[in-house]
Amino acid sequence: MDQPGPMTGPVDHDDPQLEQVLRAEAPQVLGALVRRFGRFELAEDAVQEALLVASRQWTDDGIPQEPRSWLIRVGYRRMIDLIRTEQASRRRETEAALADPVLADPTRPGPAVVHQDDSLQLLLLCCHPALTEVSQVALTLRAVGGLTTAEIAHAYGVGETTMGARISRAKQTLRKAGARFELRGDDDLAARTSAVMRVLYLIFNEGYTATGGSRLTRSDLTGEGIRLARMLHALLPDDSEATGLLALMLLTDARRDARTDAGDHLVPLAEQDRTTWDHEQISEGRRLIEAVWTAGRVGPYQLQAAIAAGHAEAVTAADTDWPQIAALYLWLERLQPTAPIRLARTVAVAQAFGPRRGLALFEHLDREHRLSEDPLVAQRARAVHAHLLAQLGEHDRASAGFRAAAALTDNEVERDYLERRTRPPERPS
Template identity: 45%
Template sequence: MDVETAVAEAFREEWGQVVATLIRITGDWDLAEECAQEAFALALRTWPRDGVPDRPGAWLTTAARNRATDRLRRDAVGAAKLREAALVPDHPALGPAPGPGPDDSGVTDDRLRLIFTCCHPALATEAQVALALRTLAGLSTAEIARAFLVPEATMSQRLVRVKRKIRHARIPYRVPPAHLLPERTAAVLGVLYLTFNEGYSASTGPDLLRPDLAAEALRLARVLAQLMPDEPEALGLLALMLLQHARRATRVDADGVLVPLEEQDRRRWDTTAITEGTRVLEAALRRHRPGPYQIQAAIAACHAIAADASDTDWPQIAGLYGELRKHVPSAIVELNRAIAVGMADGPAAALALLDALPLEGYHLLPATRADFLRRQGRYAEAALWYEKARDLAGTEAERTYLTRRISEVVSVAGDAVRRVGAARPPEEHP
């Protein structure tokens, strides 16, 4: 493995842990991000000479921590913070670095603590989720803006404001005691779900999948479900992640190009994850408090238990999306409901629903319209909508898939025109 690839892999796997550790130690979010970035830059300079370390995460954490030590030592305010935090390695006079240690919740996972800190009720919900995606997942401001369907400048301002509020309000870095967990549950679940989604279907970049990020979100969802065993939505989210992650090996082909659900080789789905996901979902539903994550998990289960795409219970899925929109009245939910209705009742039903959706700039809307036009045999129109979707798509995997679709429908449309021309009687000339 070359060094650039090793650093990129370390970034995907270790960014959240490095930043979370530095936030715990310094209490300064901007400093933590800046020193983490400097550590990765240092890796690019030194690993070609010294070799990739056996434990890249530990190397990066130490390097970032040392950068923080140097930065804090250069000013008087930082010196006071430094004495209080007892920062670390390569500075023997300061003593050993403090370990994570439990808080009132008993949770020692820095990344889960980071999520709960981001999700303090004093912060706006969208700001909570955006900050967690930035610090935990290392997503760029542009990637987060795409996830929220807002301009990059708007998202940048939100991130600045929420960090400032955490600093001024002195929001503690911890998992709150059990009696305070419910007030943060919705936001924490939202952070984990969006983090998983970015790993399951990346918003930008060359690859559709970021399996390391999806796996990290899944790991944290397990920890959360253990922390809140009587919260059905925590179980529902874990079930949803398991059922979707079970399809990861079939979502792209050997060239990294998107493979639609109906064309995936279901024999390669992870049956262990499907079995566990179904069991966790059943445990959640037994609590008789349905919520959006349980409903989405039920939708995922409908796909997971269908032996073949033709066996999918689309009417049930359409009904579940109808229930989901009561909890989450969003255009994205309506788009997915339109797909289910179209698969159950035919393309015309879907196209009628798509006309009313306000999703300008979201590539899956024209892609969906194109797909149902193709199913209707309206190939020339489908090609135009596939082109629009391709121009809006954020990943190379999706653009390549849409380009293939364009070629297919253009070819079929050309054949249809030629057949019509061959069948037409010759024109009579005076």
């Protein structure tokens, strides 16, 4: 087995350093193999096998000084084996493979390893327009995030077999679409980058409020979303929206620990202990959004980051500048007239100008856009409507609304909060 460079001493199989190295290097190894062979589905299999070999051998021999070179060489050999397997039925691929000098003489050394960052190209490939949004998310988590199929399946509340099949179909779709690792002249880089940002946003949001399960948040997914957003920002430092996306994640995630109490009950934003917010993340997020706010055209992620900054800079809930936040949501709605943004503007208007005005706006938007029936926001729309009714003293209707909202969520923490809101308020004795 190739072992470029000296090895360190033996490491424990569960050593976090070993896992960290494997997870960090896997996307780069995958990118190198896809760039060389142009076969994403085979390269992904080869990388997984290289990681398995490394996890066994490095436990005994230690982590090599150049782990990426080590993994690329092992993955390269496995790619050759996989291509050879296909040669029996694929004459065209046979001819291409036999032209490879390593295939012609397997005793020759492996490829010279070029240390370049393939992260952006790999993200763009995983977010290819031929894939559905769900497949883009799953493939990004698998190929770039390094999550296992089981971890992705658990995050999205489906079986491992189902998620495995989904990822496999995504890889086959890329192959049928003739997706290349390099962008061609007719590829729209801006559109592809926008797709990458949307996928990272979806990953973060699923972690921030998990679709199902016994925990409100999935810190593994929020952490992965932030890590990948940092990577994207580093690769595209002049892209204001990439900067805005990272700022948004940091400012939002800063509130994570305050969102539940010691009993794991949901704590609404107005009731959170703001001293427990991560103020280092808040400072970083504010610096990022302030740096790009006047740089040019303001986009949706920058606007959402500005809204999050508005919450973060308020010392108490009462200090929140809700009229400004409502105005930012109106601006955002004009750029992205989606159900979640319309619903969020309703909340901001109610906070800024009173529940009666908020209820009137909600009912208008519900008639026009059927928020209560939109699968993206139906559960939250019923909860917002119930909350506004409760503020106006219509407790029976509010209880029915909270009950309906509770029935639409699979997140146990969220359901518990909504069910507790169905109880009538205690009257002073």
